Amino acid sequence: MVVYLDNAATTWPKPAEVIEAVKDCLENKGANPGRGGHRLSLEAGHVLLETRERIATLFGIPDPLRVIFTLNATDAINIGLRGVLSPGDHVVTTSMEHNAAARPLYYLAKEGVEVTWVQADSSGLVDPDDIKKSLRPNTKMIFLNHASNVCGTVQPAIEVGQIAREAGVIFFLDAAQSAGYLDIKVDDLKVDLMAFPGHKGLYGPQGTGGLYVGPGVNLRPLRVGGTGSSSEDLEQPPILPDLLESGTPNTPGIAGLGAGIKYLLGKGVARLRAQTEKLLDTLLNGLAEIPKVKVIGPARERERVPVVSFLVEGLDPSEVAFVLDKVYNIAVRPGLHxxxxxxxxxxxxxxxxxxxxxxxxNTESDIEALLNAITQICQEIAR
Ligand SMILES: Cc1ncc(COP(=O)(O)O)c(C=O)c1O
Structure with a gap:
C-alpha cells in the first residue's frame, strides 16, 4: 500500500461518501442543471444548490449565491484578480504566494497594474505592518496566501483583513491550504474575495473549487456565455452566480464536493484538525531527532497547517523523493512546489x-513509515 503524503497537492484517498456521491450523480442526476424545466435538470440544479449551501455553512457566508463554482483555486484566483484589477491600480501581496497568484499578477503587472511584493521573514511569516506601510492612494486590493503550501506558515489574516477594511481596499484571501483545516468565517477575517480548492481540505474531487464574492465587490466576468438564464439578452446576467458561471458546470464533481463538505461538517473541522495535528507533532518531533535532517519553516509553537518541508544533508530533495517513492512506496513532493x-x-x-x-x-503508521525511511536513507549516506 502506498503511503500518500502529498495532500497539499490533492487530498487522497477521498471519503467513501464522496465517491458514492459522484457515482450517484452520474447514474441518477446526469442532466444539465439550470438548462431545462424537466425533473432531471431540476435535480442536477439541486446538487449545485446543496453544495453551495454547505460551502456557505462552512465559511459563514450569509448568502450561498455569493459562492461561485470554479475549476480549482487557480481558476478562482484568476477570476478574482482579473475581475477587479485594471491598469493603474495597485495591489499589495507577499513573497509567499503560489504561482497560482504570482503568475497572474506578473502578467497583470505587464499590463500596467502596480504590484508590491511584501517580503516575509525567513520562517515565511509576513508582518501586517509591512502590508500597511505598502498601501498607496491607488491600492485596490491586498492579496494574501493564508497558509503556505511550502512550509505551513499561517499568516495573520485577521490583522491583514482589518488593515484592508480600514483602508477601504479589497481583501482577497487564497485559502488553498487552509480551507477545511482552519476555522474560516469570512466576516471574522473581513474577507471580500476568497479562493478555495474543492480537492484539498474539502475532500472533493479534482476539477472543483470556488470563489466567495463578498457584498460590495463587483467583478468583471473573465468568461461570458450561456447561463440558462436571461437567454434573450446578449449581455451577461448581472446576478450572482450567473455573472461568473458560464457553460455547463462539473455537476458530478460538485456532487462529490458537497459530500466532502458534509463529511467535514459531520466529523467537525476542529476534531479532524486535532487528529491531523497529532500526526503533525509525531512527524515534526521525529524529524527533529534525525541529525542530518533540517526542517524549514515556522517555529514549532506557531500555528501552522500540516505541510512540512525538510532537507536531508548531502542529498538533493528530488533524490530523496525518488528513493522514498521507488524503494519505500512513499509519495512526497520535492522541488519548488x-x-x-x-x-x-x-x-x-x-x-x-x-x-x-x-x-x-493519514495514520500514525504512515508517519512512522516516513520517519523510518528517512532514518535509513541518512544511515545509507553516512556509510
Ligand atoms: C497556496 C496555494 N494557492 C493556490 C493553489 C492552486 O490550487 P489549485 O491546484 O486548486 O488550482 C495551491 C495549490 O497547491 C496552493 O497551495
Whole structure:
C-alpha cells in the first residue's frame, strides 16, 4: 500500500461518501442543471444548490449565491484578480504566494497594474505592518496566501483583513491550504474575495473549487456565455452566480464536493484538525531527532497547517523523493512546489525541499513509515 503524503497537492484517498456521491450523480442526476424545466435538470440544479449551501455553512457566508463554482483555486484566483484589477491600480501581496497568484499578477503587472511584493521573514511569516506601510492612494486590493503550501506558515489574516477594511481596499484571501483545516468565517477575517480548492481540505474531487464574492465587490466576468438564464439578452446576467458561471458546470464533481463538505461538517473541522495535528507533532518531533535532517519553516509553537518541508544533508530533495517513492512506496513532493518566491524567502531556492503534507486520512503508521525511511536513507549516506 502506498503511503500518500502529498495532500497539499490533492487530498487522497477521498471519503467513501464522496465517491458514492459522484457515482450517484452520474447514474441518477446526469442532466444539465439550470438548462431545462424537466425533473432531471431540476435535480442536477439541486446538487449545485446543496453544495453551495454547505460551502456557505462552512465559511459563514450569509448568502450561498455569493459562492461561485470554479475549476480549482487557480481558476478562482484568476477570476478574482482579473475581475477587479485594471491598469493603474495597485495591489499589495507577499513573497509567499503560489504561482497560482504570482503568475497572474506578473502578467497583470505587464499590463500596467502596480504590484508590491511584501517580503516575509525567513520562517515565511509576513508582518501586517509591512502590508500597511505598502498601501498607496491607488491600492485596490491586498492579496494574501493564508497558509503556505511550502512550509505551513499561517499568516495573520485577521490583522491583514482589518488593515484592508480600514483602508477601504479589497481583501482577497487564497485559502488553498487552509480551507477545511482552519476555522474560516469570512466576516471574522473581513474577507471580500476568497479562493478555495474543492480537492484539498474539502475532500472533493479534482476539477472543483470556488470563489466567495463578498457584498460590495463587483467583478468583471473573465468568461461570458450561456447561463440558462436571461437567454434573450446578449449581455451577461448581472446576478450572482450567473455573472461568473458560464457553460455547463462539473455537476458530478460538485456532487462529490458537497459530500466532502458534509463529511467535514459531520466529523467537525476542529476534531479532524486535532487528529491531523497529532500526526503533525509525531512527524515534526521525529524529524527533529534525525541529525542530518533540517526542517524549514515556522517555529514549532506557531500555528501552522500540516505541510512540512525538510532537507536531508548531502542529498538533493528530488533524490530523496525518488528513493522514498521507488524503494519505500512513499509519495512526497520535492522541488519548488509552484512557489519559487516562497523558496527564495526561505533560502531553499532553486533546489527546493522535500515536502510531506498530511490529511486526516493519514495514520500514525504512515508517519512512522516516513520517519523510518528517512532514518535509513541518512544511515545509507553516512556509510
Ligand atoms: C497556496 C496555494 N494557492 C493556490 C493553489 C492552486 O490550487 P489549485 O491546484 O486548486 O488550482 C495551491 C495549490 O497547491 C496552493 O497551495
Amino acid at each position: 509552484c512557489a519559487p518566491l516562497a523558496h527564495k524567502t526561505l533560502g531553499t531556492f532553486p533546489a527546493g525541499t522535500v515536502r510531506a503534507s498530511l490529511s486526516s486520512m
